[in-house]
Amino acid sequence: MSEPAAPDDAVSVVIVDDHALFRRGVRAELESLARRTVSVVGEAGSVDEAVAVIGHRRPDVVLLDVHMPDGGGAAVLARTRPEHPEVVFLALSVSDAAEDVISVIRAGARGYVTKTISGRELADAVVRVHAGDAVFSPRLAGFVLDAFADRPGATGVVDPELDQLTRRERDVLRLLARGWSYKEIAAELVISVKTVETHVSSVLRKTQSSNRHELTRWASDRRLV
Amino acid sequence: MTSTLAAAQARNLRERPRSPPRDDPEDLGGLRPARPGARACDDDVVDETASVEEVDTVSEAAAPAAPAPAAQPAPFALSRVRRRRQGSVIAGVTGGVADHLGVDVLRVRLVFVLLVAASGAGFLAYAALWLFCPIEPRGVRRELPPNERRQGLGLATLGVGLAFVLSALGGELSGWVTVPLGVVLAGVALVWREADTGTGVAAGATRRARWLGGKLGLVRALAGALLVTAGIAAFLLGNIDLGQVQFGLLAALATLAGVVVLTVPWWLRLVRELGTERTERIRGQARADIAAHLHDSVLQTLALIQKQAGEDASGREVRRLARSQERELRAWLYGPPGGDTGHPAAATDATLAATLAAAAGEVEDDYGVRVAPVVVGDAPLDPDTAALVAAAREAMVNAAKHAGVDEIDVYAEVETETVEIFVRDRGCGFDPAAVPDDRRGLAGSITDRMARHGGKVQLRSTPGAGTEVGLVLPRARRGTPAAATPDSEEETR
Numbered sequence: 013m014s015e016p017a018a019p020d021d022a023v024s025v026v027i028v029d030d031h032a033l034f035r036r037g038v039r040a041e042l043e044s045l046a047r048r049t050v051s052v053v054g055e056a057g058s059v060d061e062a063v064a065v066i067g068h069r070r071p072d073v074v075l076l077d078v079h080m081p082d083g084g085g086a087a088v089l090a091r092t093r094p095e096h097p098e099v100v101f102l103a104l105s106v107s108d109a110a111e112d113v114i115s116v117i118r119a120g121a122r123g124y125v126t127k128t129i130s131g132r133e134l135a136d137a138v139v140r141v142h143a144g145d146a147v148f149s150p151r152l153a154g155f156v157l158d159a160f161a162d163r164p165g166a167t168g169v170v171d172p173e174l175d176q177l178t179r180r181e182r183d184v185l186r187l188l189a190r191g192w193s194y195k196e197i198a199a200e201l202v203i204s205v206k207t208v209e210t211h212v213s214s215v216l217r218k219t220q221s222s223n224r225h226e227l228t229r230w231a232s233d234r235r236l237v
Numbered sequence: 238m239t240s241t242l243a244a245a246q247a248r249n250l251r252e253r254p255r256s257p258p259r260d261d262p263e264d265l266g267g268l269r270p271a272r273p274g275a276r277a278c279d280d281d282v283v284d285e286t287a288s289v290e291e292v293d294t295v296s297e298a299a300a301p302a303a304p305a306p307a308a309q310p311a312p313f314a315l316s317r318v319r320r321r322r323q324g325s326v327i328a329g330v331t332g333g334v335a336d337h338l339g340v341d342v343l344r345v346r347l348v349f350v351l352l353v354a355a356s357g358a359g360f361l362a363y364a365a366l367w368l369f370c371p372i373e374p375r376g377v378r379r380e381l382p383p384n385e386r387r388q389g390l391g392l393a394t395l396g397v398g399l400a401f402v403l404s405a406l407g408g409e410l411s412g413w414v415t416v417p418l419g420v421v422l423a424g425v426a427l428v429w430r431e432a433d434t435g436t437g438v439a440a441g442a443t444r445r446a447r448w449l450g451g452k453l454g455l456v457r458a459l460a461g462a463l464l465v466t467a468g469i470a471a472f473l474l475g476n477i478d479l480g481q482v483q484f485g486l487l488a489a490l491a492t493l494a495g496v497v498v499l500t501v502p503w504w505l506r507l508v509r510e511l512g513t514e515r516t517e518r519i520r521g522q523a524r525a526d527i528a529a530h531l532h533d534s535v536l537q538t539l540a541l542i543q544k545q546a547g548e549d550a551s552g553r554e555v556r557r558l559a560r561s562q563e564r565e566l567r568a569w570l571y572g573p574p575g576g577d578t579g580h581p582a583a584a585t586d587a588t589l590a591a592t593l594a595a596a597a598g599e600v601e602d603d604y605g606v607r608v609a610p611v612v613v614g615d616a617p618l619d620p621d622t623a624a625l626v627a628a629a630r631e632a633m634v635n636a637a638k639h640a641g642v643d644e645i646d647v648y649a650e651v652e653t654e655t656v657e658i659f660v661r662d663r664g665c666g667f668d669p670a671a672v673p674d675d676r677r678g679l680a681g682s683i684t685d686r687m688a689r690h691g692g693k694v695q696l697r698s699t700p701g702a703g704t705e706v707g708l709v710l711p712r713a714r715r716g717t718p719a720a721a722t723p724d725s726e727e728e729t730r
Binding site: 030034191192 | 536537540541563567659
C-alpha cells in the first residue's frame, strides 16, 4: 500500500459514486482541505468498478454512495466486505430516508453522512471512521433513537442485549442528535471521550445486528427510490 | 424411469412456492441454456435409489398442488422440467422430460407409449406433467431432426391405439365406452393445446386475449369442444335411451344458462377490477420510476450546487435556492422531512414534526442558513405544541440572525411525559449573565411563551462555542384539553 505524494500516515480513500461531477468535487475538497490526513487513491462509478478498485487499492476507507445502478452501496458492501473486512465504509447519500440510512448501516457501513456535508467535516469523518469510531450524524442518531424507542405499540423485546439501548447509550445518542460533539458530550455526562466512543460503537453494533422489528422493517422494505 | 419422473415432479412441487409467478419469457432466454447437465446425473442417482412407486406417486404428489397456476414459467428455478415449445407433438412434455434428464426424446416417448398401453397410466402421467410443468420461454432454438416430429406423432398414435386395443382385448372397456372416450380425449387435448400456447405471456387481459386469440385458435377450440360434446353424447346415447338424453340435455342447458345469468355481475366486476388493478399498477410503477430518476439526478445536482456555491452574497443566495428546492423535492419524495420516518404523515393532519419542519424551512428560506430538524416520535398539534413550535421558530430565527453560522441543529423528541425541542448553533455565543438588552428581550419572549403553556426554557451559551436553547413542555394530560389560551397570533406564525 504505497501511496505516492501523500504522507504515509494519511488515510487512503476510494470514492464510489456514479456521478463523476460529485466524485471530482469531493476529491478536490479532500485534496485541498485535508492533504495531510486524507489521500484519495481511487474512484469508481459503478458497483463492478468499485469492487475492482477496492480489491486492487485496498483503501483504508471507502466513501460509498448509497444510490447507484445495479444495487447501489449495499451491493458493493455485500461483495467486498467478505474479502476485505479491514476496509471501512462511510456511506454518503443525498437521501434522508430512514430505510436508506438504516439499511446501509445494517449492510456494514460504519457511518452515514449526507452529501451536503462540508469538506472539512467530511475529512474529519473519514479520519474518525478510520480510527474505529462510528460516525453518527444527528439524523442517524435520531433514526436509531426512534427505532429503539419503547413507545406503546412497539414490538416486544426478544434479545435484551441487542434489542434495547442502555440508559447511558440513550443519553449519548440524544446529545448526538442535538448536534453535540463527542467532547461536549463527554463533558456534559462527566465521562471520557473514549467512553463516549465506546457507547456509540455499541449502539452501532446493536443497530447492525438487532432483530428489532423497526430495524428489520426499514432494512427490508427498502424501496427502489 | 418413471420414478425419475416422480422425483422430478416432486422437486418441481417443492420449488414452486419459491418461484414467484412472474412471466417475462423474453427475460428468461438468457437463463435457459444454463440448465445444467449435472442435474441429469443427480436424477440418475435418484432413479436408482427411489422406490418404484411410479405413476401413482406422480398423480398423488401432484394432486394437492392442483390449484397452483399451471404452466407459468418460473424464473431462477433452473432444474424445472420445461415443456418444449418447438417440435412438440402434443404439448412438448416428452421433449421437456428428455431435456431435463439428458436422454434421447425417442426413449422417453417409448416409455410413455408403454405406460399408456399399461391401462392408460401414461395418460395420467402425461396429463399431470402437462398441467404442472411450465412451457419453456419463447425464443429457445434447438436443432431437431426433421423426421422427429413425424416419429413422435406416429408413436403417439401407436400408444393411443395400443391402449384401446389392449383394454378392449382385456375386456376392461366395452367398445361403446372406448370410442367416445378416445374422442373426448382428443377434444380435450385440442382445447388444452390451444389454451396452452397463450400461457407464459402475461396475466390478465393479455392472457384472455390469447385464449381467444386468432381465428384459427377459435376454430380449434370449437372443434375440441365439439369433439368432447360428441364423445359425451355418444357415450350417453350408447347407454341411455333417447328420451332420457333429451331431458338430460335440456336440464343441463337450463342449469348452465341459469348459472351464467346469475354470475353476470360477478364476471363484469372481475373484468373491471382487473382493468383497474392494471392501470393502478402501471401508474404506480411510472411514479416510482420518476421518483427514482428525480432522486438520482435532480437531488444529486441540488446537493452539488449547495456544495459548490461560493461564500459571497450571490453564492449564499444560490445555496438558499438550491436548499429550498431540495427540501420541496424531498418532501414530495419521502413525506415531511425529519418526521417519524418510514410512514410519512398525510399532509392533512398537522403534526408536531410536520409543523416544525415547515418552520425550519421558513427560517432557511428567510435567512439563508441550513436548518436540519431531527424528530424522534411525533405528536398531534394542539395549542401547547403549536406554541412550542412557535418558540422553537423564534430560537431558530435568533440563531440565524445573531450567531453567524451556516447551520443550525434542531432536535425534537416526543416522550410520554414531555416534548423537548433543542435548537443549537455553533456560532459566536454569548454570556447569558451579560447580554445586550435586545437579546434579553428575544429570549424573554420565548421564555414567556413557554411559561404560559406550562413549559420552561433551558439556555446554555458559551461565548465562542455556540448557543443551545432547550424548550421543555410537559405533555397535556389525556382527556383534558389544554386551557384555551388566546394567543392565536403565535399559532399562525
